[in-house]
Amino acid sequence: MRKPVPVGEPVLGSETRGPSGHARLHAVGPGEKATPRAAAQPWESRYRGYVILADVIATLVVIVSGALLVLDLTGRPYFLHASGTAFAILASLPVNRAWSQHVLGEGTEEFRRLGRSLVAAAVVVALAGLLFGALDVQPWVFYAVPCVALITFPLRYALRQVLHRQRRAGECMHSVIAAGSPRTLRDLIQRTRSESHVGWQVSAVCTATGQGERGTGEIGGIAVAGRLDELAEQVRRGGYRVVAVTSDPHWTPGRLQRLAWDLEGTGAELVVAPVLMDIAGPRLNVSGVLGMPLLRVSAPTFTGGRRVVKDIVDRLGAAAMLALGAPVLLAIAALIKLNDRGPVFFRQPRVGRDGRTFTMVKFRTMVVDADRMRGGLLGDNEGSGPLFKIRRDPRVTRVGAVLRRYSLDELPQLFNVLSGTMSLVGPRPPLPAETENYERAARRKLLVKPGMTGLWQVSGRSDLSWEESVRLDLRYVEDWSLALDMAILWKTFRAVAGGRGAY
Structure with missing residues (x-):
């Protein structure tokens, strides 16, 4: 009987290391014994279990604390308030699949389900209070459920950070076998390596010919295990958790259907990458029409109720941050003024929604005549595409260098958000000269307010290539949601605190 393969280690055949240090695997021979059905890894x-325990403890701590501080437990109705709320929350979490292994540890869906569960629990408790005439339960709901959210969300995030740290070390990974064309396989391998937090480790690949790149036996340092028509057999032998199918002419509807049948009972999850690689989230829906599974792609929404909610959240958020950050803004303004006696603010025309030009306000971080010096620095430009960026720009002042590193120079843009020309989250606001050379894809950024x-901002900032920057902006424009906004805002604080990619 084969020895179980540890988490994060290859599961197909023997392993060697290529010059790049990546694992290279040899396919299991036909005479070797197949591994048993892939089961959930111990991690x-x-x-x-840690997630469930954290949710249960947080719920009970809040409910018991609230009962001791607010409620009189000597009366039975008040005891029912506390116990009923706890039961509603703990029952709503599994009902809304907030503990599903498929969403834990990656993406915004985990937090969306957690929020939906808490809202559903609050509604149930409030309706129960109305039904049984216990109207005093409503203040309790507005106190207890938000407090549970204030504890469970940070706990979930903390657990996720621990998991991501382990994944960066190569642990707690899902073993993946990928099958498709060499080009799409190479792209998938690169993405899994650069985004290790997803937890995918491509251990083997299959191609149409069973050959790798340029006649070699590997793609991107990963060994080719066999041909595409041998994929199901390789999965049964290797015990993979994920089978990732990428684009290739081999994959007809009939072959994909037979592959799904062949994988039944293996415990492997079949994942098919659609042609629309950069469209995801709520815009994609699978439905059956005329007996055929169809992938429906809804049109992106740039107006309507959700956008009104976004505008309200933007302006309220900007007003709150301006009020709370007023002392910081005044201190920065004083430092800029004392540094060279020049103006505090730098105003620059930018292109906003629908191509309309507006004046963006920032703290001044360069010398007063910086624009006149730009012509002599074009040869030192390190920016990608139409962007002009210099890592060690001689025009930046000492105070300005600190402000740029931590993005404090952008705080006055809160006034732009308050006036409605910008949003808290959105595509990068371009200069008018940049938009003159925009292709059709880049121009789609102008369908929404810049942010x-x-x-x-959270994916590398100035370190990104122009193409990658455009791709990320378009992904936001196409797949925007309030949950995505919240996730970006949270990640922004981390990126700014580390000063990553800012210059």
């Missing part, structure tokens, strides 16, 4: 059960932060 998955432990992680899910103080965005996917480009």
Whole structure:
């Protein structure tokens, strides 16, 4: 009987190391004994157990504390308030699949389900209070459930950070076998390596010919295990958790259907990458029409109720941050003024929604005549595409260098958000000269308001290539949601605190 393969280690055949240090695997021979059905790894059960334990403890701590501080437990109705709320929350979490292994540890869906569970629990408790005439339960709901949210969300995030740290070390990974064309396989391998927090480790690949790149036996340092028509057999032998199918002419509807049948009972999850690689989230829906599974792609929404909610959240958030950050803004303004006696603010025309030009306000971080010096620095430009960026720009002042590193120079843009020309989250606001050379894809960024932060801000900032920056902006424009905004805002604080990619 084969020895179980540890988490994060290859599961197909023997392993050697290539010059790049990546694992290279040899396919299991036909005479070797197949591995048993792929089961949940021990770390998955432990992680899910930690999440459930954290949710239960947080709920009970809040409910018991609230009962001791607010409620009189000597009366039976008040005891029912506390116990009923706890029961509603703990029952709503599994009902809304907030503890499903498929969403734990990656993406915004985990937090969306957690929030939906708490809202559903609050509604149930409030309706129960109305039904049984216990109207005093409503203040209790507005106190207890938000307090549970204030504890469970940070706990979930903390557990996720521990998991991501382990994944960066190569632990707690899902073993993946990928099958498709060499080009799409190489792209998938690169993405799994650069985004290790997803937890995918490509251990083997299959191609149409069973050959790798340029006649070699590997793609991106990963060994080719066999041909595409041998994929199901390789999965049964290797015990993979994920089978990732990428684009290739081999994959007809009939072959994909037969592959799904062949994988039944293996415990492997079949994941098919659609042609629309950069469209995801709520815009994609699978439905059956005329007996055929169809992938429906809804049109992106740039107006309507959700956008009104976004505008309200933007302006209220900007007003709150301006009020709370007023002392910081005044201190920065004083430092800039004392540094060289020049103006505090730097005003610059930018292009906003629908191509309309507006004046963006920032703290001045360069010398007063910085624009006149730009012509002599074009040869030192390190920016990608139409962007002009210099890592060690001689025009930046000492105070300005500190402000740029931690993005404090962008705080006055809160006034732009308050006036409605910008949003808290959105695509990067371009200069008019930049938009003159925009291709059709880049111009789609102008369908929404530009933002103080965005996917480009939390994914590398100035270190990104122009193409990658455009791709991230378009992904936001196409797949926007309030949950995505909240996730970006949270990640922005981390990116700004570390000063990553800012210059």
